[in-house]
Amino acid sequence: MKKTIDLNSIVRNNIRLLSPYSSARDEFKGEASLYLDANENNFGSPLAEAFNRYPDPLQRELKEAIASLKSVRSEQIFLGNGSDEAIDLLFRIFCRPGADKVITCPPTYGMYDVSARINDVEVIQIPLVKETFQLDTARILNAITPETKLIFFCCPNNPTGNGVSWSAIKSVLESSQGLVVVDEAYIDFASYGSLLSELDNYPNLVILQTFSKAWGLAGLRLGMAFASAGVIEWMNKVKAPYNINQATQALILQALSRSTQVKQWIRNTREEREWLRAQLTAFPWVRTVYPSEANFILMRVENAQALYVFLLSKGIVVRNRQHIPGCEQCLRISIGTPEENQKLIQILTSYNEKNTLY
Ligand SMILES: Cc1ncc(COP(=O)(O)O)c(C=O)c1O
Structure with a gap:
């Protein structure tokens, strides 16, 4: 049976009440003969490539290409300035500073803790089991409270390199009303597949991937978050209007054809x-x-x-x-x-x- 969650009940109040910034390129979509709406430099830019126009704020063309590569729908994709932007946004949307909590399982990628501290959110650390570096599922399940808004797993895990059992992640997904974030930055090197195929079964599942590792494009800064359309909508409302620059959008599109x-x-x-x-x-x-x-x-x-x-x-x-x-x-x-x-x-x-x- 498919899991359901009440997303509105876990989004922070101030975010629920937010009227997002509406950029020039949000308000007008389509083709026009004169663009006089965004205070750009209409003479051009001093580079061979034209960069004088603001990029598509929702990166539609790029998302279509990624959707087809990953067999997901465009509305299930958020693109960030590295996965780190997606991690930070999740804190800002779902965690009330000084009130909510997140769970991490160290030793693991350090940005979950750093982002939590920046956002004044308490981190409950449930260490991985010594030497095997597997999840201590019973302790994680025990630690979940209504204040637990995010639970981070990294699979394959950095810095230990091992995979984390799917059945452990699944039991946490089943038990949590908060979001379960599975960071798959290194999934392309793994002997097992991504959890992307589970997206439609778990509205509280967020999967992070990146172009920084296997794709060899760390310098362009493009991270992906895959989640239910509801979660992605909130991420799009809170992100900076033009968070992915034109060069990155164009170059990643080129790279996708060289897989x-x-x-x-x-x-x-x-x-x-x-x-x-x-x-x-x-x-x-x-x-x-x-x-x-x-x-x-x-x-x-x-x-x-x-x-x-x-x-x-x-x-x-x-x-x-x-x-x-x-x-x-x-x-x-x-x-x-x-x-x-x-x-x-x-x-x-x-x-x-x-x-x-x-
Ligand atoms: C597990 C994990 N997630 C995310 C990242 C950062 O990815 P990005 O370059 O997309 O911000 C790293 C970088 O080392 C990582 O190890």
Whole structure:
């Protein structure tokens, strides 16, 4: 049976009463011979491409293309200046500062907590189960109250790299009147599929994806939120009028027609990930190389700080996660090109030798 929720009862009062800003391009849609409505520079712009016009505030053409790629409907898509914009908007729409709560499951992506603190919303942390990094479903279900407006899951999880069980997420979706946000930033690298196919069954499900990872377009800043049309409507009302610039809209449309290359990179990344895992596991100072469904690997070593500093001295930057509870003595390594990964292993071998010598 399909779940139902009363969206109006969880949207903040001030947002429900909001008359959204109506931009020139919101008020007039269609073709005209003279555009004298938006105080643009009608002479042109000093660039080869014309950027003198405001972009489509609702990115209709781009959403059509994404809808067809993802097999969802356009009205189920919100586009943001990175997924981080979507995360922040969800707080601003659904969480009353100083009153509502959200649940996060650390170690996980840090922006959920940062956004909560910026918006003065209390975070209830239910840590992932030690070592397996799976959800502690019973504790999560116990922690849900009427004030719990958002519950964040990251799947595959950053920084641990593992997937989270669908049945656990489903039981939380069933029990929560608030929104369950599943961040699928790394889903393209996973051996399992997206939860997008569940959108029509759960009006409280929000799925985040991004063009920053597999698509190789982090510099353009385009994040996607997929949810029921009701949730998306609120996001569109609260967002800045022209939040996705014209260059990003045009370039992402171009990129969408080059998905063959992206698919090849995903295959390469997965192969390299498994090669790197095998190599890393062989070093005697490595305690655990965690399995990964993403484009990075988390590994626990004997002395994360020493290894981090050693790599820096060789011009290699990895992410030091040792201060995050649950990730003690852990470094997170992004998967590079075959040449980069070989260089990393070569340099780590010299660290290995140094370690055994002294
Ligand atoms: C889990 C997760 N979600 C979202 C993001 C940010 O995505 P975007 O570049 O679309 O803001 C990251 C970036 O590292 C991430 O790890």
